[in-house]
Amino acid sequence: MARECDVVVLGMGPGGEEVAGRLAEAGLDVVGVEAELLGGECPYWACVPSKMMVRAGDLLAEARRVPGMAGTARVEPDFTPVHARIRDEATADWDDAAAVERFTAKGGRFVRGRGRFTGQGRVEVDTGRDGDGDGDGDGDGDGGGTAAETFTARVGVVLATGSAPAAPPVPGLDQVPYWTNREAVSAAEAPESLLVLGGGAVGVELAQSYARFGTRVTLVEASARVVSAEEPEAGDLLLEVLRREGLTVLTGARAAAARYADGAFVLTLDGGEEVSAEKLLVATGRRPRLDALDRAALGLGAEARRVEVDAHMRAAPGVWALGDLVGEGAFTHVAMYQADVAVRAVLAAAGRGEAGPGADYRAVPHVTFTDPEIGSVGLTEAVARERGLTVRTGTARVPDGVRGWIHKAGNDGLIKLVEDAERGVLVGATAAGPMGGEVLYGLAVAIRAAVPTATLRDMMFAFPTFHRSVLEALGDLAAD
Numbered sequence: 001m002a003r004e005c006d007v008v009v010l011g012m013g014p015g016g017e018e019v020a021g022r023l024a025e026a027g028l029d030v031v032g033v034e035a036e037l038l039g040g041e042c043p044y045w046a047c048v049p050s051k052m053m054v055r056a057g058d059l060l061a062e063a064r065r066v067p068g069m070a071g072t073a074r075v076e077p078d079f080t081p082v083h084a085r086i087r088d089e090a091t092a093d094w095d096d097a098a099a100v101e102r103f104t105a106k107g108g109r110f111v112r113g114r115g116r117f118t119g120q121g122r123v124e125v126d127t128g129r130d131g132d133g134d135g136d137g138d139g140d141g142d143g144g145g146t147a148a149e150t151f152t153a154r155v156g157v158v159l160a161t162g163s164a165p166a167a168p169p170v171p172g173l174d175q176v177p178y179w180t181n182r183e184a185v186s187a188a189e190a191p192e193s194l195l196v197l198g199g200g201a202v203g204v205e206l207a208q209s210y211a212r213f214g215t216r217v218t219l220v221e222a223s224a225r226v227v228s229a230e231e232p233e234a235g236d237l238l239l240e241v242l243r244r245e246g247l248t249v250l251t252g253a254r255a256a257a258a259r260y261a262d263g264a265f266v267l268t269l270d271g272g273e274e275v276s277a278e279k280l281l282v283a284t285g286r287r288p289r290l291d292a293l294d295r296a297a298l299g300l301g302a303e304a305r306r307v308e309v310d311a312h313m314r315a316a317p318g319v320w321a322l323g324d325l326v327g328e329g330a331f332t333h334v335a336m337y338q339a340d341v342a343v344r345a346v347l348a349a350a351g352r353g354e355a356g357p358g359a360d361y362r363a364v365p366h367v368t369f370t371d372p373e374i375g376s377v378g379l380t381e382a383v384a385r386e387r388g389l390t391v392r393t394g395t396a397r398v399p400d401g402v403r404g405w406i407h408k409a410g411n412d413g414l415i416k417l418v419e420d421a422e423r424g425v426l427v428g429a430t431a432a433g434p435m436g437g438e439v440l441y442g443l444a445v446a447i448r449a450a451v452p453t454a455t456l457r458d459m460m461f462a463f464p465t466f467h468r469s470v471l472e473a474l475g476d477l478a479a480d
């Protein structure tokens with residue numbers, strides 16, 4: 001028999017957890033369904049543990065910068081405390097009891113199991129366990145059946161099943177025990193050598209972190225640059241720094257075949273060259289997880305790669321979707337932002353208030369936490385031009401600013417601004433450098449609030465901050 005509730009949230013990653021918790025706090029009867037760990041990818045296998053690795057690697061890099069600036073330092077990397085911190089502080093040994101407690105304390109009902117959205121407000125969950133204590137796994141006490149529970153939602157269903165790693169169709173790759181982000185952030189030791197396939201955010205963050213612990217890293221990237229979705233100037237800068245730090249970075253290189261034998265992974269590149277290492281990390285992007293969704297109920301064709309939603313995250317009547325599943329940027333802050341929009345929409349559907357404003361993607365920020373950090377928001381120059389805008393750009397080099405010059409060792413960075421010259425407002429910006437992600441904040445405000453560049457130029461920028469380079473870049477814009 002189906003159990004009734006107000007809302008079922010399918011997938012309890014950062015997006016689903018936020019929606020489910022907020023709706024439960026608002027007094028709705030909410031069932032949250034999660035197949036693995038409540039909290040999803042970000043706290044257990046992605047953002048948080050990877051940033052602990054980045055922090056540890058940055059400490060080593062800073063210590064190595066002491067000579068010539070502050071004395072001497074002997075640096076002996078040890079990965080043991082990094083893994084211990086990820087295991088004990090970040091993930092409680094990959095245990096979500098605290099998150100489950102947090103959700104149920106808000107009044108939510110938590111169901112562990114793999115769910116399937118079957119349309120008309122229904123979610124079937126394979127709980128893999130018996131609900132009635134008779135040991136047959138069907139929860140009906142009669143001694144036969146399967147371990148499935150069905151929930152029907154009076155108000156609707158929120159889909160938040162996130163994304164999974166996507167591996168390219170390289171012959172042999174599916175036969176070898178490669179790492180995804182999960183193994184890479186939960187490893188107890190830094191490998192002696194590591195091949196990284198893909199130089200996007202996952203690839204560069206983890207490649208640089210491991211290299212700083214002494215791992216010999218070879219990164220293979222198909223595009224001409226690493227972080228190829230960023231401004232080319234930022235990609236070039238990061239490439240130069242990674243190579244200077246001793247990583248082998250092969251750009252414009254595609255894997256043509258993969259094999260594993262005698263403890264070594266070998267990638268044959270399309271030019272015939274072979275590269276090998278003790279471990280292989282495949283970091284070639286992610287795809288929305290649609291496998292648990294009835295495509296017909298969502299109006300999705302067989303070719304659809306993501307769930308389409310309107311500005312209020314509505315995918316179909318009584319169905320909302322958010323996070324990596326909807327492909328508006330695979331970032332935790334995007335999922336959380338969309339969760340906020342969805343909470344208002346669901347409450348409005350339940351007769352509680354107004355849906356309010358829809359999602360606004362003019363100023364989506366993101367930060368790749370390498371050293372230098374690559375922060376960017378809004379449109380790149382190329383995308384702005386593709387959209388037919390009259391574009392002016394302004395750039396400044398961080399080492400040329402007073403703070404950058406004072407900082408000296410590790411001061412690589414740049415600011416790039418993209419202006420819609422007709423409107424006299426910024427539509428895109430990149431802040432690369434020490435604390436590039438923090439410098440980005442003011443630029444995100446300027447883009448979101450459409451602050452005239454004339455006003456930005458007229459502002460005071462505290463001396464001597466890194467963000468004063470923004471003033472230099474604004475001056476360069478004016479000179480176009």
Ligand SMILES: Cc1cc2nc3c(=O)[nH]c(=O)nc-3n(C[C@H](O)[C@H](O)[C@H](O)COP(=O)(O)OP(=O)(O)OC[C@H]3O[C@@H](n4cnc5c(N)ncnc54)[C@H](O)[C@@H]3O)c2cc1C
Binds near residue numbers: 046047160161292333
């Ligand atoms: C290595 C790495 C580092 C990252 N670093 C950052 C960062 O620094 N900053 C940032 O903003 N983003 C970062 N991201 C991206 C971020 O992790 C994701 O954007 C975010 O986790 C998406 O949240 P979500 O709720 O959409 O999905 P997910 O986190 O993927 O959660 C979806 C949940 O749904 C569950 N689920 C799926 N199918 C079912 C089903 N059928 N039944 C029940 N449950 C199901 C899954 O088990 C999962 O728990 C990183 C990603 C990676 C891989």
Ligand SMILES: NC(=O)c1ccc[n+]([C@@H]2O[C@H](COP(=O)([O-])OP(=O)(O)OC[C@H]3O[C@@H](n4cnc5c(N)ncnc54)[C@H](O)[C@@H]3O)[C@@H](O)[C@H]2O)c1
Binds near residue numbers: 222283
């Ligand atoms: N700091 C952050 O916010 C952060 C960190 C990590 C991940 N993420 C999120 O997770 C998503 C996934 O990250 P990702 O790095 O896996 O994907 P990505 O899409 O950012 O980068 C994948 C890279 O792999 C390359 N590639 C694809 N196929 C290849 C092949 N056959 N051979 C060589 N190179 C190939 C692509 O050219 C691309 O540069 C990101 O887009 C981002 O949304 C965010």
